[in-house]
Amino acid sequence: MGRRFRDGRGRLVVRGAGGAAVTVPLEIAASYRARTRGLLGRDAVEGALLLSPAGSVHTFGMRMPIDVAYLDRRLTVLSVRTMRPGRLGLPRPRSRHVLEAEAGVMAGWGVRVGARIEVEADFGRSA
Numbered sequence: 001m002g003r004r005f006r007d008g009r010g011r012l013v014v015r016g017a018g019g020a021a022v023t024v025p026l027e028i029a030a031s032y033r034a035r036t037r038g039l040l041g042r043d044a045v046e047g048a049l050l051l052s053p054a055g056s057v058h059t060f061g062m063r064m065p066i067d068v069a070y071l072d073r074r075l076t077v078l079s080v081r082t083m084r085p086g087r088l089g090l091p092r093p094r095s096r097h098v099l100e101a102e103a104g105v106m107a108g109w110g111v112r113v114g115a116r117i118e119v120e121a122d123f124g125r126s127a
Contacts, residue, residue: 003052003073003075003119004030004052005028005030005050005052005119005121006028006030006031006121007028007029007030007031007034008027008028008121008122009025009026009027009028009121009122010026010028010119010120010121010122011023011024011025011026011119011120011122012024012025012026012047012048012050012099012109012117012118012119013117013118013119013120014109014110014111014115014117014118015110015115015116015118016110022108022109022110024047024048024101024109025046025047025048026047026048026049026050026119027045027047027048027049027050028049028050028052028119028121029049029050029051029052030052030053035051035052035054038051038057038100039062039066039100040061040062041061041063042062042063042064043063043064044064044102045066045100045101045102047101048099048100048101049099049100049101050097050098050099050100050119051097051098051099051100052096052097052098053096053097054095054096054097054098055070055091055092055095055096055098056088056089056090056091056092056095056098057083057089057098057100058087058088058089059083059084059085059086059087059088059089060085060086060087060088061085062085062086063085064085064102064103065082065083065084065085065102065103066082066083066100066101066102066103067080067081067082067100067101067102067103067104067105067106067107067111068080068081068082068083068089068098068099068100069098069099069100069106069111070092070095070097070098071095071096071097071098071099071117072094072095072096072097073094073096073097074116075097075116075117075118075119076114076115076116076117077111077112077113077114077115077116077117078092078094078095078113079092079095079113080106080107080111080112080113082103082104099111099117
C-alpha cells in the first residue's frame with residue numbers, strides 16, 4: 001500500500017484526538033535531486049518538507065536544528081527526533097518517508113509516534 005509522490009507542494013494534515021486537524025504547508029521532495037538538496041543552505045523552512053522515499057537523513061551543511069519524523073508506508077509516525085546541524089541519523093527499519101521541519105514545531109502539530117498524517121499534494125504547481 002505504498003504511496004508514490006512527485007516533487008511539488010501541498011499540505012500536511014495531522015489529525016488529533018477528537019478529529020481536530022492541523023494543516024501545514026508542505027514541500028515534497030521525491031526526485032533524487034530534490035531529496036539530495038533537501039533543506040541544505042536554508043535559514044528557515046515554511047511548514048515541512050517530505051522526503052520520499054527516504055529511510056534516514058543527515059544534517060551536514062544545515063544551518064539550523066530540525067525536527068525529523070520517520071514515517072512508514074501508510075504515513076504513520078514511527079519515530080520523531082530533533083537533530084542539530086552536523087549529525088547523521090541512523091536508518092529506521094520500516095521507514096519509507098521522512099518529514100523535516102524547524103526544531104520544536106512537530107510536537108505542536110501533533111506529530112508523535114503512532115500519529116497518522118495525510119498529504120494533500122498540489123500537482124498543478126511546481127516546487
